[in-house]
Amino acid sequence: MTEHADPVTTPYRPRATLRDVAAMAGVSMKTVSRVVNGEAGVTPQKVDAVRLAVSRLDYRPNVSASALRRSSRRTAAIGTVLEDLANPFSSALLRAVEDVANEKRVLILAGSVDEDQQRERALVRAFTERRVDGLIIAPVGEDQGYLRTEMEAGTPLVFVDRQPQGLLADCVLSDNEAGARNAVHQLAEVGHRRIAYLGDLAIIPTAQQRFAGYQRGLLECGLPLDPAHVVHDLHTIDDAARATTALLRSEGAPTALFASQNLVTIGAITALQELGLEQGVALFGFDDFPLADLLKPRVSVVAQDPAAMGRAAAELLFERLDGERDRPRRILLPTTTVLRGSGEIPPGRP
Amino acid sequence: MTEHADPVTTPYRPRATLRDVAAMAGVSMKTVSRVVNGEAGVTPQKVDAVRLAVSRLDYRPNVSASALRRSSRRTAAIGTVLEDLANPFSSALLRAVEDVANEKRVLILAGSVDEDQQRERALVRAFTERRVDGLIIAPVGEDQGYLRTEMEAGTPLVFVDRQPQGLLADCVLSDNEAGARNAVHQLAEVGHRRIAYLGDLAIIPTAQQRFAGYQRGLLECGLPLDPAHVVHDLHTIDDAARATTALLRSEGAPTALFASQNLVTIGAITALQELGLEQGVALFGFDDFPLADLLKPRVSVVAQDPAAMGRAAAELLFERLDGERDRPRRILLPTTTVLRGSGEIPPGRP
DNA sequence: CTGAAAGCGCTTACAG
DNA sequence: CTGAAAGCGCTTACAG
CATH class of the missing domain: 3.40.50.2300 (Response regulator)
Incomplete structure (x- = not known):
């Protein structure tokens, strides 16, 4: 319990794990897992015991750990690569993506590329190394072929504002x-x-x-x-x-x-x-x-309509995540x- | 290799793992780990073999898996909870946070609360369930006491724009x-x-x-x-x-x-x-x-100066992550x- | 310099 | 209805 105690400063209180909850509730880890994930088939008595322990320990499941083991492998996070989070176009687009993602209980990792190809690749790499479930990208590089492995591994990709080069993928553009x-x-x-x-x-x-x-x-x-x-x-x-x-x-x-x-x-x-x-x-x-x-x-x-672009891109992405396997679509939004x-x-x- | 093949649609090509790289390079997983993480003490010959396999397989380390095992437990991501990612104040602040985080090679999870207390708590919960290394929050709720466990577990918290209630923590405010x-x-x-x-x-x-x-x-x-x-x-x-x-x-x-x-x-x-x-x-x-x-x-x-607020908040946060354990600081930025x-x-x- | 074993926190695939 | 064992992809802590 105090093995990580630091002699110099106040030690942090380690976060409770599934194992801790199981011990406090007097059940197996599997039972705690069932309760936390809302699976049926657990005695009400045990459900209560688990709930009590969860609340006493303020237990927060580790979503990354569970994603690692789950067969779906979903992290419930998507990456959004935009020109500049501070400009009105990018930020309106991002907000629309957020609203769609939020309904699906999916989080957003976001970053700015500032018209820099290196930055685009670095951000995409960082996002994929976190195994995001999908990517929405306003590309700046002259070639997006580097994303092929990612697509083949099943990560849906949607490009916005600009068409990808050297890669066939969904995209949402203004006319x-x-x-x-x-x-x-x-x-x-x-x-x-x-x-x-x-x-x-x-x-x-x-x-x-x-x-x-x-x-x-x-x-x-x-x-x-x-x-x-x-x-x-x-x-x-x-x-x-x-x-x-x-x-x-x-x-x-x-x-x-x-x-x-x-x-x-x-x-x-x-x-x-x-x-x-x-x-x-x-x-x-x-x-x-x-x-x-x-x-x-x-x-x-x-x-x-940057918000419409963001919405359309996010909807395309989630359709792909829901299993849509049609050929890449290209959505051309009219201007006003x-x-x-x-x-x-x-x-x-x- | 083809165990997950789907009979109906084109199967995805599973992503290469450390194990795959090790097999291709003819070395142990540990050696691959050393090369990937730039640790010294590996024969140049083996380094080359590993590099070759990495590039052939387009191997991307799984940062979540490595964070799970690492003693630091760092995910290299922080959460940013703001009023509305689409408004100029929030987006300028977010961009400044991004710039500071980027230097540290840290990613940003971001979300909007729209003046909704429930949403604040839901976002914070979602972020902590991903074990972000720290949180920057523009609070809307009347009480941030629910974050105490998080702080005690060692997650640095910095509040911006508004002071936290029921919790002593770093904050950056305008006068x-x-x-x-x-x-x-x-x-x-x-x-x-x-x-x-x-x-x-x-x-x-x-x-x-x-x-x-x-x-x-x-x-x-x-x-x-x-x-x-x-x-x-x-x-x-x-x-x-x-x-x-x-x-x-x-x-x-x-x-x-x-x-x-x-x-x-x-x-x-x-x-x-x-x-x-x-x-x-x-x-x-x-x-x-x-x-x-x-x-x-x-x-x-x-x-x-929303950018200055974001910068200050991010810098406070990273000082905490670098081990600063002083009492909470309150930064009051003047207006012009x-x-x-x-x-x-x-x-x-x- | 190198690798086999154990384990991070969780779920899967079983067996009872 | 419940749980013990194995394993996700990686690093730690060792031993050689």
Whole structure:
């Protein structure tokens, strides 16, 4: 009992085990196991004795130990690998995953990758070494083939936001291209002919899709693609603000801006406000954000639904855990064009 | 090998174990264990043989199984219990915890309690049943005494945002009272004498502290506390907007508003904009929020630093895990008064 | 330097 | 209805 006592500091009181409960209740470990797991076929008398001992010892079963021995081998935990737990997109997605998992009494291990391939692999490895029952991943690496063994071992994998490469697996995506295209159509309809593209890192697949949608939109509207109006690789608010300022001060400045992502949109707004042009230049953002409708002008956006993505991904995952063995599914969620004002500003006079 | 084969669907390929690696490498399990854990004293020849087998079998050690046997009993995972993983405060805090934990190669189990005591206990129980190495908790329950056994068993506990009740443990708090008091002083300095309080659920300890700060501020500035200007129990944007509208339409309406929380501030802004009063009524919010400085007027706030809270909490926790056995510490983080414009609007003429 | 035996906390597969 | 023995995947504590 006191074998682990530390001579220097107060010893910790070791946690009670199944064996301790059995000893106190005067039954076998197997009987305690039955009671704790709610199995039928135990005398009410013994059930009471076990319950009493459990509560006296404040016994907490060791779920890891039981998972180790159980035939299902389930740990009742899933891993969620996201871009950045602090950003609104990732955190809304995570919360939706949590809500679905919670109904199944499953816990969430979560981590941020920050656009770093190494980190993606390190997190996945750490999660699989804990034998999570499944993984939801917003992939950043260029190849997810390293997950093949994991899939073959029966761990369901669902990718969100971006498609996996080098691996066939379930995924849940936003229709990035259609969303961007719609924004361009909307701006063209108001009369814009010089619509700039402000894009995130060009290596990001979703950024590529949004750029493709921008190009298609221009084409469909009979507008030329002006390379001077295309800026890639904006990853922070400051990046975007600087690029916007430069663009608007240039010869033949655009009359409308399409910002391919949250932070880029905010950077563009910052620049527009500094230049006093927020009512004079149209702006469309990809991704909605809190307070977009309290700004002046209110900000028009192509909205994704991160909560719906998280929910869909979690539901796919749990279907797999329930035995669904169909071929990989690909869920494409539509975006919503939200007209609030900034996207409807007409072109000014040249 | 094929004992678990399922006749109906493709069988999963069972994951390789230490035993499999040992067999393939032609060494004992103990030797594989040594290599995998980087222990010295193994012939380079055998190290190579083991490494080869590990990579051929794509062997992933089972961390739960090893934790079960290890004397330290560490699982290299901590639990984080927060209000709502989707809100900016919780998610910024979580991300900071993650960054500290990541350096220690420790994973995060996370969950939301949504102001629900039952959920707090259920999450804590689920985490402890997985034998997390420590817990960071933003408590909502009125009593955390149920965690005593856990503490005695040696699991470090750090509370954030709110103080634990019925339990002495480390905690990291914002100085809510001082922050609210400072806001009132600021508003009074500009000339306001009728400053309304818009508060969150009165049962929330931090709301109580902010209300106390509001009262103290009024007292110190020689202003009367007008019960008609105090509204409690606003928990959503809509609640706050409605209350603000009612307040501003009433006889002897306030000339300044103190909003005790994020969503309440946003609700107040919504109402002010609808009434066209955003430039005529002063507003101070507790808690900063993204875009506060892009609104018109820019929103003055008492800023907390959720990332600093998360970092401090995680650092406390890891100090405990490193053996620190001092008495519980209480870290009180100061707030920052950020003057942006809305808090400096002077009172209009009555 | 290496490995056989025992055991972490629990469940399985039996036998009674 | 109940329990003794074996074993999940790994590390400990030894012995050689």
